Each structure stands twice: as C-alpha cells, then as structure tokens.
Amino acid sequence: MTSSELQSMYQELILDHSRTPHGFGLRDEVAAQSHQLNPTCGDEITLQVHRAADGTIEAIAWEGHGCAISQASASLFADLVEGMTVPEVQQRIDVFREALRSRGRIEPDEELLGDAAVLGSVSRYVARVKCAMLAWVAAEDALRKLD
Amino acid sequence: MSSPTTADSPTDADILRIRADFPLLQTEVNGHPLVYLDSGATAQRPRQVLDAERGFLETLNSAVHRGAHTLAAEATEVFEDARATVARFIGADDDELVWTSNATEALNLIAYSISNASLGRGGAASERLRIGPGDEIVTTEMEHHANLIPWQELAARTGATLRIIPLDDDGALRLDEAPITERTRLVAVTHVSNVLGVINPVADVIAAARAVGALVVLDACQSAPHLPLDVRALDVDFAVLSGHKMLGPTGVGALYGRRALLEAMPPFLTGGSMITTVTTTEAEYLPPPQRFEAGTQRVSQAIALAAAVDYLGEVGMERIAAHEAALGRRLVDGLSAIDGVRVLGAGIDLPRVGLASIDIPGIHAHDVGQLLDDRGIAVRVGHHCAQPLHRRLGITASTRASTYLYSTTDEVDAFLDGVVATIEFFGARA
Numbered sequence: 001m002t003s004s005e006l007q008s009m010y011q012e013l014i015l016d017h018s019r020t021p022h023g024f025g026l027r028d029e030v031a032a033q034s035h036q037l038n039p040t041c042g043d044e045i046t047l048q049v050h051r052a053a054d055g056t057i058e059a060i061a062w063e064g065h066g067c068a069i070s071q072a073s074a075s076l077f078a079d080l081v082e083g084m085t086v087p088e089v090q091q092r093i094d095v096f097r098e099a100l101r102s103r104g105r106i107e108p109d110e111e112l113l114g115d116a117a118v119l120g121s122v123s124r125y126v127a128r129v130k131c132a133m134l135a136w137v138a139a140e141d142a143l144r145k146l147d
Numbered sequence: 148m149s150s151p152t153t154a155d156s157p158t159d160a161d162i163l164r165i166r167a168d169f170p171l172l173q174t175e176v177n178g179h180p181l182v183y184l185d186s187g188a189t190a191q192r193p194r195q196v197l198d199a200e201r202g203f204l205e206t207l208n209s210a211v212h213r214g215a216h217t218l219a220a221e222a223t224e225v226f227e228d229a230r231a232t233v234a235r236f237i238g239a240d241d242d243e244l245v246w247t248s249n250a251t252e253a254l255n256l257i258a259y260s261i262s263n264a265s266l267g268r269g270g271a272a273s274e275r276l277r278i279g280p281g282d283e284i285v286t287t288e289m290e291h292h293a294n295l296i297p298w299q300e301l302a303a304r305t306g307a308t309l310r311i312i313p314l315d316d317d318g319a320l321r322l323d324e325a326p327i328t329e330r331t332r333l334v335a336v337t338h339v340s341n342v343l344g345v346i347n348p349v350a351d352v353i354a355a356a357r358a359v360g361a362l363v364v365l366d367a368c369q370s371a372p373h374l375p376l377d378v379r380a381l382d383v384d385f386a387v388l389s390g391h392k393m394l395g396p397t398g399v400g401a402l403y404g405r406r407a408l409l410e411a412m413p414p415f416l417t418g419g420s421m422i423t424t425v426t427t428t429e430a431e432y433l434p435p436p437q438r439f440e441a442g443t444q445r446v447s448q449a450i451a452l453a454a455a456v457d458y459l460g461e462v463g464m465e466r467i468a469a470h471e472a473a474l475g476r477r478l479v480d481g482l483s484a485i486d487g488v489r490v491l492g493a494g495i496d497l498p499r500v501g502l503a504s505i506d507i508p509g510i511h512a513h514d515v516g517q518l519l520d521d522r523g524i525a526v527r528v529g530h531h532c533a534q535p536l537h538r539r540l541g542i543t544a545s546t547r548a549s550t551y552l553y554s555t556t557d558e559v560d561a562f563l564d565g566v567v568a569t570i571e572f573f574g575a576r577a
Contacts, residue, residue: 002518003521041512042544067511067512
C-alpha cells in the first residue's frame with residue numbers, strides 16, 4: 001500500500017538511525033554550539049562541534065526532538081564528519097543542501113556524503129527538506145562560531 | 148456508509164449532494180481520492196462561494212463607501228448586505244460586525260483599542276475600557292496563540308497582569324481554579340478547542356466574568372463554522388470569526404462587538420474611510436463599524452463570506468452540528484480503540500465537534516502525516532498554534548483530523564485505517 005517513494009524515504013537505514021541516534025547527548029565541555037528550531041513543527045536541535053588538538057572534528061554531540069527524518073539526519077551527520085577538517089565539513093553541508101533542495105533532480109554524491117546520501121530521497125518531499133536540514137544548519141551555524 | 152443518524156442528521160445522500168458543490172473534493176492526491184480532514188485549518192469552498200466572489204468582480208467591482216457612480220453605489224450596497232448577512236448568522240445586529248483580515252486581527256483590534264483607551268484615547272466614553280497595573284486579564288492554557296499573545300502584549304503595554312485558567316491532566320479547563328476575581332477586567336476564552344475538539348462550558352466562564360463585571364471575548368473560530376452560534380444568547384461582549392474556516396475566502400474575518408462597547412472604543416488602525424472631519428492636527432471618527440475599518444476593505448471576500456454563511460444556513464447549522472458530532476464520536480471511538488494511540492482530551496466529558504488530535508508515542512506527528520499523505524489523507528501535524536496546551540499534555544506535536552459538513556464516515560474510516568497502517572509501518576520495521 002505504501003508507495004515506493006515513501007518506502008525509500010523511510011528506508012531501514014534511516015529508521016535505524018532515528019531509533020538509535022549516534023552522537024546523541026551534549027557534553028559539558030565548552031564547544032561551538034548552535035540551537036535551531038523549526039517553528040512550523042516545533043522540532044528542535046542543539047548541536048555541538050568538538051575539535052581535536054589538530055583542529056579536525058573530534059565529535060559532533062547533539063540533543064533534540066523531532067521526526068524520524070530530522071533525528072536520522074543528525075545521527076548520519078555526526079557519523080559523516082568525524083575526523084574531517086572544517087572546510088571539508090562545510091563542503092559536505094553545501095553538497096547536501098544542494099541535493100536536498102533539488103526536488104529530486106540531483107542525486108546526493110555518495111563519495112562525499114557516505115550513508116547520509118540516503119537522505120536524498122527526502123528531496124522529493126519539499127515539506128520535509130527542513131527536517132533533514134535541521135542538524136546541518138545547526139552545524140553550519142556552530143562552525144561559524146569557531147575561532 | 149452507516150453513520151449513526153439522529154432526526155437532525157443529513158443522510159449519506161445529502162452529504163454526497165453537498166460534496167458535489169466542492170470542486171476541490173474531487174481531486175486525487177498521490178494516486179488516491181483526496182480525503183480532506185484538515186478543515187479545522189482551512190475549509191474547502193463550494194462553487195456558490197467561488198461564484199459569488201467572481202460574480203461580484205465581474206459585474207460590480209468598485210470602491211465602496213466612496214464615489215457617487217452607479218457601480219460604487221451598488222457595490223456599497225452588496226458589501227453592507229454581506230455584513231448584515233454575516234451579523235445575522237451569529238445573532239448580532241448589522242452595525243455590530245466589523246470586517247477584519249482574519250480572526251487574529253480581530254483579537255488584536257480589541258487589545259489595541261483597549262491599550263489606546265488606557266493611554267487616554269477615546270475620551271470619557273472609553274474610560275470603562277482603561278486597564279493598568281493592578282488590573283488582570285484572564286485567558287486559558289488551551290488557547291490558540293492568537294487568543295494568547297495579544298493579551299500577553301496588552302498586559303505588557305499597560306502594566307496589567309495576565310492570569311491563566313489552567314488545564315487538568317486530560318486537557319479540560321479547570322474552572323474551579325479560574326483566577327477570575329474583582330481585579331479581572333477581561334476574560335478571553337475559546338468556544339471550541341482547535342486541538343481537542345471539545346466544546347467548552349463557556350456559559351460558566353461567561354457567568355463568572357459577568358459576576359465581576361469583566362468583559363468577555365469569545366474565540367469562535369472553531370465553533371461558528373460547525374455549531375449554531377448566537378452571540379446575544381451567549382451574552383459575550385466580543386466574538387471573533389475566521390472566514391476561511393467557514394467556507395469563505397482567506398483574507399476576511401470578523402469582529403462582533405456589543406454596540407455600546409464598539410461605540411466607546413477608540414480605533415486601532417487609522418487612516419482613510421474611518422473619519423468624519425480631518426485637520427492637519429486631529430481627526431474625528433465615524434461611528435462603528437466604519438471606525439474600525441480603515442483603508443480599502445476586502446470587499447469581494449466579504450461578499451463571498453456572506454455567500455458562505457448563506458450556504459451554511461441553507462444546509463442548516465443544527466444538521467451540520469449533528470453530522471459532525473457523529474463524525475467526532477466515530478473519530479474518538481475509532482482512535483481510542485487503536486493500540487498505541489493516545490487521543491488528546493479523550494477523557495474529557497464534554498460534547499465535541501468533528502475534530503480529534505492524537506499522539507502516537509514513538510512516532511513523530513510529521514511521520515504520521517507523511518504516511519497518511521501517501522494515502523491521499525490530508526491532516527494537520529505540529530502544535531496547531533497551541534504550544535502551551537501541548538506542553539501541558541507533555542508533548543510537542545500531535546496529528547489532527549478535522550471534519551466539516553462535507554466529510555463522510557468513509558473518510559473517517561480511511562483515516563483510522565491509515566493510522567493503523569502507520570503504526571504497522573513503523574512498528575514492523577522496528
């Protein structure tokens with residue numbers, strides 16, 4: 001009964017991440033942090049960027065609540081960017097945004113986005129793009145706050 | 148269909164005839180016939196309403212209350228006839244109905260007029276409207292943001308205190324804890340909750356307000372479309388309406404105000420069309436309702452709204468209420484029977500309209516809405532502009548189904564099936 005497009009958006013990998021999200025739980029230590037809210041649905045995220053001594057991303061830590069897409073997206077993002085440099089993360093955010101806003105025209109680059117490329121199926125559902133972008137927008141904002 | 152019918156309820160054949168008047172209801176969505184269960188957000192419009200608006204624009208469109216040419220005179224007449232039609236629909240006199248852009252503007256009109264009065268505007272006549280430190284405004288934890296934030300702001304501007312009628316664990320108003328006292332100057336309450344669908348015992352709230360001499364503002368956005376409404380019988384001072392929730396266009400709403408109060412109130416928006424004499428330093432204002440209708444009015448929308456209430460009147464509000472009460476019961480009973488579904492306010496022992504909201508722990512409302520949309524079922528997901536109510540119930544979002552006169556029991560059943568399928572979809576993949 002459920003359409004194949006919808007099956008694709010709610011594929012196993014996405015549901016798994018939404019149920020057992022990676023990177024969930026904020027840390028007490030000081031980090032660049034951003035709080036983002038989707039006022040239409042009340043979905044919220046607080047996301048921290050923790051860096052290693054060499055400036056690369058040591059970990060993403062986040063807390064929030066929202067739909068399966070927003071939770072899975074934050075989890076996939078946390079997995080993706082661990083160990084990257086700040087410009088590498090920004091590039092991933094740009095590529096992800098472009099694909100998500102393409103209404104299904106642009107397939108996300110798996111080379112660059114890894115598992116997070118599965119979220120490309122969300123781009124057909126214009127009303128849900130904000131859900132998928134929430135963590136990435138929070139990360140972009142947190143990166144801007146880095147010295 | 149096998150709707151439980153009372154003497155008043157329209158038959159299934161009646162509903163099918165009504166549906167034929169609504170072009171949009173013939174639409175398909177995602178390969179399925181549209182099941183439109185979002186009328187609480189905005190109702191669909193019958194051909195008669197669309198034709199009335201188009202007919203005016205094609206034959207009479209011109210500026211009202213100005214100009215001496217034939218079209219302008221006739222347009223003014225139908226515009227004022229529309230006012231009379233909508234006023235009578237809610238039991239008011241013609242000059243007690245003010246056109247606004249929407250119910251939100253109507254509520255802000257009241258709040259800003261009171262704060263203007265509190266600044267001394269309106270002279271001696273408006274003295275009884277003045278509020279300040281020590282005075283209290285009362286609203287409830289259940290309200291749509293439109294009937295909460297204007298009062299927060301009014302309190303902040305005047306130094307008055309905003310007090311809240313709390314809710315019990317089911318979401319019902321705790322009238323035993325209503326902070327209505329000698330200090331209360333205004334009580335604002337919703338007639339029907341836009342989240343719970345319950346018809347509030349507003350007579351009790353109104354009586355409590357009357358006993359202390361407070362003004363009463365009734366948010367009738369979710370009642371006027373679905374129930375017979377008589378503002379005089381209810382004995383409220385103000386009531387607000389939303390046109391697009393009652394088969395009318397967007398961009399038009401209305402404020403009912405008791406005549407003596409409207410006459411005492413200073414204007415909110417000022418400018419053209421609401422004055423008698425203007426000098427470079429001051430102006431004198433027209434009596435109500437024109438005093439509150441500054442600038443070019445939403446003429447074709449008002450005329451279409453009048454056509455909408457004519458349509459509702461022809462079907463009969465008693466019959467519409469009976470039909471929707473049956474749909475509401477079917478919704479609540481059906482949802483309550485599904486494992487894993489929490490029906491918000493299910494424990495409240497009050498009559499309901501055809502509206503119910505649910506929380507499915509473990510499945511976010513957005514995901515529920517997406518699965519339903521895949522089956523052509525349109526519902527509202529989110530906080531429905533009622534964050535305090537959701538917070539009180541311990542959630543941030545819910546899924547709301549809301550019916551109207553054109554809704555069928557089959558549609559309610561399609562929604563119930565969709566909810567079961569949604570739980571299976573996410574559950575089976577757990």
